[in-house]
Every structure is written in structure tokens, then in C-alpha cells.
Amino acid sequence: MLDIDIADLKRISELIYQKYNYDFRNYAMSSFKRRVLRIMELKKLSVDALLKKLTEQPSFINEFLDELTVNVTEMFRDPSFWRIMREEIIPAIMLNHKQFKIWHAGCSSGEEVVSMCIMLKEMGILHDVTLIATDLDVNILERAKLASYPIKNMELNEKNYIRFQGTRSFKDYYREENGNAVFNKDLFMNVSFRRHDLVTGDIFNKFDLVLCRNVMIYFNQALQNEVLKKFHESLFKYGYLAIGSKESLIWCDYANRFIVVNNEEKIYKKIKD
Amino acid sequence: MSKYNLNNSYKAVVIGGSAGSFQGVVKILSQLPKGFPLPIIMCLHRLKHVRNGFVEALSIKSVVQVTEPHDKENIKKGSVYLAPANYHMSVELGLYFALSTEEMINNSRPAIDITLGTSAFVYKEKLIGILLSGANKDGALGMKHIHDRGGLTIVQEPSECMIDTMPRAALAATKIDHIMKVDQIVEFLKELDKQYR
Numbered sequence: 001m002l003d004i005d006i007a008d009l010k011r012i013s014e015l016i017y018q019k020y021n022y023d024f025r026n027y028a029m030s031s032f033k034r035r036v037l038r039i040m041e042l043k044k045l046s047v048d049a050l051l052k053k054l055t056e057q058p059s060f061i062n063e064f065l066d067e068l069t070v071n072v073t074e075m076f077r078d079p080s081f082w083r084i085m086r087e088e089i090i091p092a093i094m095l096n097h098k099q100f101k102i103w104h105a106g107c108s109s110g111e112e113v114v115s116m117c118i119m120l121k122e123m124g125i126l127h128d129v130t131l132i133a134t135d136l137d138v139n140i141l142e143r144a145k146l147a148s149y150p151i152k153n154m155e156l157n158e159k160n161y162i163r164f165q166g167t168r169s170f171k172d173y174y175r176e177e178n179g180n181a182v183f184n185k186d187l188f189m190n191v192s193f194r195r196h197d198l199v200t201g202d203i204f205n206k207f208d209l210v211l212c213r214n215v216m217i218y219f220n221q222a223l224q225n226e227v228l229k230k231f232h233e234s235l236f237k238y239g240y241l242a243i244g245s246k247e248s249l250i251w252c253d254y255a256n257r258f259i260v261v262n263n264e265e266k267i268y269k270k271i272k273d
Numbered sequence: 274m275s276k277y278n279l280n281n282s283y284k285a286v287v288i289g290g291s292a293g294s295f296q297g298v299v300k301i302l303s304q305l306p307k308g309f310p311l312p313i314i315m316c317l318h319r320l321k322h323v324r325n326g327f328v329e330a331l332s333i334k335s336v337v338q339v340t341e342p343h344d345k346e347n348i349k350k351g352s353v354y355l356a357p358a359n360y361h362m363s364v365e366l367g368l369y370f371a372l373s374t375e376e377m378i379n380n381s382r383p384a385i386d387i388t389l390g391t392s393a394f395v396y397k398e399k400l401i402g403i404l405l406s407g408a409n410k411d412g413a414l415g416m417k418h419i420h421d422r423g424g425l426t427i428v429q430e431p432s433e434c435m436i437d438t439m440p441r442a443a444l445a446a447t448k449i450d451h452i453m454k455v456d457q458i459v460e461f462l463k464e465l466d467k468q469y470r
Contacts, residue, residue, distance in 0.1 A: 028345075028371045030363035030391045035375075070375050077359075078324070163322070214374045217344045224345070245324065246357050246372050248343040 002037055008047045009033055015054055020061050022136065023199045024068070026223035031070070039067045066139040070218065074156055075111045077213070078245055079163035081265040086119055086164075089240055089267060093208050096238075099128045100208040103234065105198060106215035107133035110144030111157070114173075116211075117187040122167045126190065132205065134196035141193050147183040154181050199223065203233050210235060213266075214244035221251060228252045232270060241268045277451070277461055281468040283425075284399040285348070285364075286311050287392045289385035289415065291318035291407030293435025295330075297455040298405065302335035302353065304459045306466040309337070312348050314364065316356040316388035318381055318407065324358045331355065344372040356383035363391040379411035389415025398423030401465075403458060405429045407439025417447035427451045427458065 009032060013024040024032060040050055053060050076082050093100050104113050113133045120126040135141050149157075158170040174181040196204065198215070210231050216224045231241055232254050241258065243266045249255045258268040290298055294317060305313075319327050331339045341357040347369045348354070356362035360372040361383050378384035389402055389412060402419040404412045406429055420426050426449045431437035433454045443449060453461065 028363075028365065028373075030365055030371055030387075030394075031361075031373045031375060034387075070373065072374055072376050079322075080324075159322070217372050217374070221345050244344070244372075244374075246341065246343050246360055248345070251345070 002041055004033060004037060004040070004047055006033075009036060011051060012036060012047075012054070015051060016061070016064075019055070020058075021200060022061075022065065022197065026199070026220045028218050028220055031218055032068075035068045035070070039064065042067065062137075062139055065137050069108070069135075069137050069140070071108045071137070071140050073108050073111045073214075074153070074160060075115045076157065076160035076164045077112070077115075078265065079160050079165075081213075081242070081245065081267075082115060082119060082164045084262055084265050084267065085242075086123060089209070089242075089261070090120075090123065090125075093240070094125070097208060099130070101130045101132070101205065102209045102211065103205070103207045104131065104133040105196075105210055105212040105231070107135050107141075107144055107193070108137075109140055109149070110147060110193075111149070112211060112213065113144065113191060114147060114183055114187065117191065118161075118166065118173055119164075121187060126187070129190055131191040132194060132207075133191060134194050134198075136195065136197040136199075136201075138195055141195060145193050147185075147188060148177070148180045149183075151176060151179050151181050198227050198230065201230075203230060205234065206236050207234055207239060208236055209240045209242070211242045213242060214247070217244060217247055224249075225252045225254075228254050232257055235270045237270055237273055239270050241270065242266065243268075277464055279465050279468050282399055283311060283401055283465065285314060285392060285396050286401045286403065286462070287314045287316075287389055287419075288403045288405065289316050289389055289407075289412040289439075290405035291381075291385075291409065291411065291436075291439055293406035293408075294429075297429060297458075298331060299334055300455050301459055301462065302331060302337070302339070304463075305336045305353075306463055307336060309351055309462070309466055310469040311465075312350055313337075313353045314348070314362075314388060314392060315339075315354060316362060316383050316385045318383075318385070318411070319358055321359045321382065327358070328355050342370040342372075344370065346370050356388055358383075361387045363387055364395045365391070366395055368395070379409055381409070381411050385412035386415040390418045393418035393422045393424055396424065400424035401427065403427045403429075404440055404443050405455075406434035406436055408436040409438060410442035412439055413442035413446040416443040416449070420447045420449075425450050427453055427461070429458070430454045 428440035
């Protein structure tokens with residue numbers, strides 16, 4: 001059975017940091033280990049061969065990142081979260097701003113962006129919202145831009161959409177092409193996809209709503225703490241932050257600058273600069 | 274010396290189960306000695322999209338309130354934990370949980386292999402792994418990890434299982450120290466509890 005010890009995992013994250021400036025040194029250990037083992041198995045590489053390849057073959061890094069980062073997600077994941085968005089959070093933002101900005105931090109293959117755009121369209125406000133979707137993995141961003149997903153994923157996505165109680169038929173939003181569901185381009189007219197690394201990247205804009213669901217679970221607590229500071233700085237006062245349903249901010253230094261708006265869905269509001 | 278040659282060096286109990294395991298888990302939790310000294314870490318297959326209800330159903334008769342941990346939550350002695358819906362649940366070296374949304378394993382998220390395997394890595398010979406009724410082979414590899422790292426392995430008596438695929442897969446994958454009916458597992462945990470008094 002393939003295995004790797006912690007010293008070797010540290011050698012790998014140190015190498016990637018020194019050579020490519022991607023910082024995985026504070027990633028949660030057990031999932032980082034599973035991801036690296038997965039790559040070794042997929043590419044038939046020993047630890048030494050993997051280190052050698054990362055050292056000598058810079059073009060390998062994108063492929064490596066693509067496998068290392070977790071890109072499994074679904075549209076309208078946690079339908080109850082999306083209902084709260086539609087019925088409480090977005091209307092609360094609109095009380096003060098007719099036009100507003102949303103950041104999808106760690107957007108992966110874009111399923112959450114699709115969900116958001118469908119929801120905003122059904123609310124009749126898609127024109128009024130600017131969305132920025134970022135990820136550190138350039139390959140996955142290219143896939144997100146295509147908005148094309150295997151048709152087999154649509155069964156689950158549609159089930160979630162029905163639980164979200166969308167107002168249309170889910171199939172209205174895409175057409176089938178070669179076994180893929182290709183989503184209508186007009187959904188994404190106000191979306192820009194950008195490469196951005198939450199760990200090493202700078203603050204680049206201010207937002208009314210930041211979504212970062214099930215991304216920080218791959219970070220250790222020290223890194224979660226740093227990233228929360230960045231979200232805090234990237235939010236307007238009284239802006240909202242949404243994290244995954246089983247994530248928590250309570251141990252972070254900046255936790256007291258937010259209040260809990262919805263504990264079940266983990267939606268927070270910035271109340272202090 | 275107790276019937277099962279137990280001692281008080283164990284630090285955690287981890288339980289995996291799937292189809293047909295609910296009644297067994299309820300029985301174990303309802304007859305757990307008060308003040309049971311170890312954390313009980315459970316990964317049970319469950320509906321992906323139903324977040325609520327399961328933990329409440331398990332808690333009704335349980336001696337200890339069952340909780341679904343948050344990501345990075347510390348593992349406390351005497352607490353009973355359940356892997357939340359649609360997340361894998363790992364145990365980390367600092368004795369806390371880490372959740373993830375990685376690919377399904379054995380068609381499952383949460384996957385029992387992940388919870389058992391990471392627990393084995395952290396607790397080594399100080400872990401007791403229990404695998405109950407189930408309809409697929411998830412958990413077999415995790416039980417192998419527990420055995421390979423010196424932990425104690427128990428599976429539910431296959432003839433008592435509603436579906437015996439899961440314990441049989443574990444029996445085929447590794448050395449299992451005890452094959453027990455749920456009532457015996459309850460007795461076993463009571464014996465274990467006495468070692469800490």
C-alpha cells in the first residue's frame with residue numbers, strides 16, 4: 001500500500017513554496033496527505049520521483065495543482081442555504097444598495113457561480129450584480145469559464161435546485177452538447193474569473209458579499225485566521241460572509257468583528273472595521 | 274484481568290456502519306456506561322442531502338448527546354461524534370477533526386475508510402475500531418489500517434447483521450480480534466469502562 005510520511009509531505013510543500021510560490025505549508029494534514037497520495041497513484045510516482053518531477057519540470061506544476069486542490073462540488077449545495085440567500089441576505093443587501101458586488105473565493109469549477117447567477121436571474125437582479133470568481137488553479141478556472149458540466153452531474157444539481165424551490169425548470173438553463181450540459185452564456189454576463197491565491201494573494205477589491213464555502217476546511221487554524229483577516233478587509237462594513245455549514249470562525253482573532261446572521265447556514269455579517 | 278484482556282491504555286473508540294446499523298448504534302449508545310471515559314467517533318453512511326434529523330434520532334436514547342463536529346473542533350473525552358452529512362471526517366494529529374468535501378470513496382461521503390484510517394494514524398495501538406452491518410465494503414481498508422497500527426478490531430457478528438457485506442469485507446481484509454453481537458459489544462464497552470474507574 002502506498003504511503004507517505006509527514007517529513008516528505010513537508011518537503012513537498014516547502015519545494016512548491018520556494019520554487020512556485022504556492023503555499024500549502026498550512027494545509028490541513030490528512031487531506032493534503034490524501035491528495036498527494038492520489039497524485040502519486042495517478043501518475044505512478046514514488047515520493048522521490050514526485051519531488052524530482054516538481055524540481056525539474058516546471059510545466060508539471062499546473063497539473064499537480066489541479067489534482068491537489070479539491071474540485072468536487074455541486075450546484076445549489078445545501079438548498080436551505082440558497083433559500084436564505086434569496087429570502088433574507090440578498091434582500092438585506094438591496095435595502096441599501098441597488099447595485100452590489102459578490103466574490104466567490106475559491107470558486108473551483110464554478111458550480112456555485114452558476115447557482116448564484118440562476119438565483120439572481122430569477123430574482124430579476126442579475127444586471128445589478130458584479131461577480132468576481134477566483135481560484136488559484138488556472139486549469140479549473142478555464143473549466144469554470146466554459147460552464148460545461150458532465151450531464152450525469154445534472155441529476156443531483158437538479159434535485160438541489162428543486163429543493164431550493166427555483167421558479168423555472170432547471171433544464172431551461174442549459175443545452176446538451178456531446179454529453180455535457182452547457183449553461184447559457186447570458187447567465188455570466190457580469191461574472192469575471194480571475195486567478196487569485198487566498199494564501200499569498202493581496203486584497204484586490206471590496207465586496208458586499210463573500211462566499212467561501214468549504215474552502216478553508218483545507219487550511220489549518222493559523223491559515224484560517226489569516227484568510228479571515230483578508231475577507232474582513234475585502235468586505236464593506238455590514239457586508240456578509242458565507243462559509244460552509246460545518247465550518248466555524250469562533251477561534252479566529254477577527255471573529256468578534258462579525259456577528260452571526262444565520263448559524264445553521266454559517267452566514268456572518270461584518271460589524272466592525 | 275478482564276474477560277477481553279482489556280486495559281486502560283485506549284484513547285478512542287471509532288465506529289463504522291451502514292445499512293442496518295442504526296438499531297445497533299442506538300443500542301450501544303443507550304447502554305453506554307454513564308461517564309464513559311473515551312471519545313466515540315462514528316462514521317455512518319447517511320443520506321447526502323439530509324443535514325438534520327439523524328443526530329437527533331441517535332441522541333434520543335443515547336446516554337450522551339451526539340454531536341456533528343465542526344471543522345477543526347477538538348476531540349473531547351467522553352463525547353460522542355457523528356460524521357456530518359456530505360463531508361468526509363478525518364482525525365488529525367493534534368486530536369481534532371478536519372472535514373473535507375473530497376471525492377466520494379466507495380460511493381460514500383462520509384466514507385468510513387477515511388474516519389477509521391485517519392483515527393488509526395493518530396491513535397495507533399490506542400484505538401478500538403468497531404464495524405457494524407452494511408451493504409458495501411467501505412470500512413474494510415480502515416479496519417486494516419487499525420490492525421496494522423496495533424489497534425483492536427471488532428466486527429458485528431455477520432449472522433446478526435441485516436446486511437453482512439461490510440463486516441465480511443473487513444474479515445477478508447485483515448485480522449479481526451473479536452466478532453461480536455451488539456449485546457456483546459455493549460458488554461465489552463462496559464468492561465472497558467471499568468478499566469478506567
